[in-house]
Amino acid sequence: MQPYRPEKVYVERSVESSPVTSHVLEASRGVPVAIIDSIDVLLEESKRWNPAIAKAKRYLLLAKHRGKFFKPCPGRSTRPGAANVCCNYFVINYASNCHMECSYCYLQSYLNFPYLTIYANLPDLLSELEEVFTANPHQQFRVGTGELADSLALDPLTAYSTFLVSFFSRRPNAVLELKTKSNCVERLLDIDHRGRTVVSWSVAPSMIQMLEEHKTASMDQRLQAASLCARAGYPVAFHLDPMIHYSEWEEGYKDLIAGIFDTIPPESIAWISLGSLRLTPALKQIMRERFPKSFLPLGELVPCEDGKLRYFKPLRVEMYARISGWIRERFQKTPVYMCMERPEIWEKVFGGIPSSEENLGNQLLVSLE
Template sequence: MKTLPTYLQGISRVVVDAAVADSPVAQRVREKLPHLTAEVLAEGEALSSGLAREDILYLKRYRGRFLRHCPGTSHYRCCGYQIVHIGENCPLRCSYCILQAYFQDRVLKVWANQDDLWRELDQAFSANPDRRYRVGTGEFTDSLVLEALTGYSRDLIEFLGSYPQVCLELKSKVVDLSWMDVVRDPSRVLPAWSMNAPAIADHEEQGECASLEERLAAARTCAREGFRVCLHFDPMIHFPGWQEGYARTVEMIFDHLRPEEIAYVSMGSFRHMPDLKRCIIENFPGSGYIHGEFITGIDGKQRLLRPLRVEQFRFLADALRRGGLDRQLYLCMESDEVWQAVFGRTPADLGGLYRHLMAQAFGE
């Protein structure tokens, strides 16, 4: 049996709803974790509480909406992509991750009732055959972190192969390219990796994340196979030496990728709800950036002071522009005033951020 990645070897229990106990996802998990006997929950039975410190894989029959809009935040420019909701939580240990405030346990939830997912997606996409969709799975979990167990992205790519009006983004901090051989059209799948300064990747992205070098090497592999890739600097963090750090990451990007191989690059400053600050202080006491110069934004979240945000954004945008990128660059959850200060333009000058990124995703 192929050895599982280190970040999956800490799973101590597998729990499955009876309704999905024989699903393809459950069957794969049993094959990959033969040393663990799945605990089957009867209809109406809930997963027991008090599980905060152990990684549990819960294969669940999900009853909510699978296709949904990005939650975004009020008063700021959102990119407008839609989420294909496949599960919740992540086994990686990134100090800044919002999921630790959303979810108070270590339960890795996977929606194993894929027939319901396929039905909902087909209804949405078939009802609007002329409408294009830019969707992703990396909002409430890492798109690829459970792929070695579940094969979920592979299944989704195969399904979406029948819907050429849909472009799927797979955002991750790990390297798993096992899905590549089922792709019918590389222009409709956007492999994406999180980027940061090396010091942040080394000290704040724990839990066996791939190194920046490994992520970019994977991106290069995808580009050589005809895919365009996406890179996400979100969250950018203000720390001593940040200029040198982010400059080094930009150098690494252009050591691996040509500008035309990159669909888009997002930039977003670290922002947080009060609950996230508490989680970071408790779980990662050595993460000093949480005590930086923050103010309350108009959406109620704590944000780095605007002059500091603009300085970081300008620095990174200028470095990326020198490498040949421009229209690929955008800001995540920022105001028109910050856009103007960083780029000398606003989303309206691009025809609206939603439309602009749709065109970038489809290679126009």
């Protein structure tokens, strides 16, 4: 992975004394630092940039998160008749934006505030989680930090993972998932995690990584990092998402699955998810402008009930069925599920749908016992 060094660090005065701020400033020695009273001034400045996306990634902002950190995964569509099968997942928005440059990254069309931002009011985050987990002692929570940012790519600067992994190690009814395209696992290896954190990688055939996932860790680097985590006793997981159709996809995904199972003991793999490429019309336009060499917008994509563009259903079903079959050939017991897919696709690929979101979430947790 291409390491991140910001051109400038902005620190909101309210998080000046946060331990996250201390780690970032220590690791960014020599980088100019500005203390600001509010992020409003940055927002005004970024409105004058056109385009703002790449430029704003060069600046790191440490700010206070003013809303709720913890919420249900928004992958669930709220449009009538557009419900996808969900896995009862929750997310923590500890940061927003990312210094890596995947051509298909939905953050390009999603974020209103483009600065690479870390929310450094860690005590507020931990007390909010404590409150939720304590108030619902009989509910099991799977919680991820990778919705609006990569979970580990900035960890060499922030050390965020060390606080979260330690916190979750003491929670009997919650499991943390750190999802990444980096190989930044060094800080994780000596923590007493007690099996309450799953470290996961979004993975793709090497050719797709090289063409479409700029500045990310190579597949070899990701698998080596996963191997280190498995040896440190962490459950690990893999997300073949977005699953990409191209002329050599069968060979590419077979090699990828072989690489995973040749490197990681199957008993260490908590789950593998599959999710096909999904673009909004706005994102497709941004991709054409920012990544003119990307072949992804050229694929035949059709509008779906949730407003996203996907491959035709028969093609998705074929890819899901073949890929999950190759996984099963290597290890029958690995839990495999699909992300953001319709019930009829589940029926065709797996021969049925989970009886409820809670059931699917709990089935995935069983693999950790």
